[in-house]
Amino acid sequence: MALYITDECINCDVCEPECPNAAISPGEEIYEINPDLCTECVGHYDSPQCQDVCPVDCIPKDPERVETREMLQAKYERLIAQGR
Incomplete structure (x- = not known):
């Protein structure tokens, strides 16, 4: 899932610089x-970095975008191949 x-x-700005895919804006x-x-940091880290640093725990998995680890x-x- 994304x-x-x-x-x-709370717009604290701690998540944006942690995202290795520049998915947060x-x-x-x-x-x-x-x-x-958003790959939930698959390919970069063991856990989503934005979730790890969020002080208010407001970054859940999106039930509208179900993706397996293989899909992520x-x-x-694909993102790496595109030079992202």
Whole structure:
């Protein structure tokens, strides 16, 4: 699954620089995660770095974007092949 940021986000800015795929960016009101770039850090780390640093625990898995670890790995490989 890709991750997403809930409206509990306090815009603390700690998640954005931790994302190895540059999937996190400021939105209109809170930070947002681009699901096409989010691999839950598969290929980079053992756990999602944004979740690890979030002080308010507002970055759950997105039930609308169910992806297996294999799918996340394939997405990671596509992103690397595209030079991301």
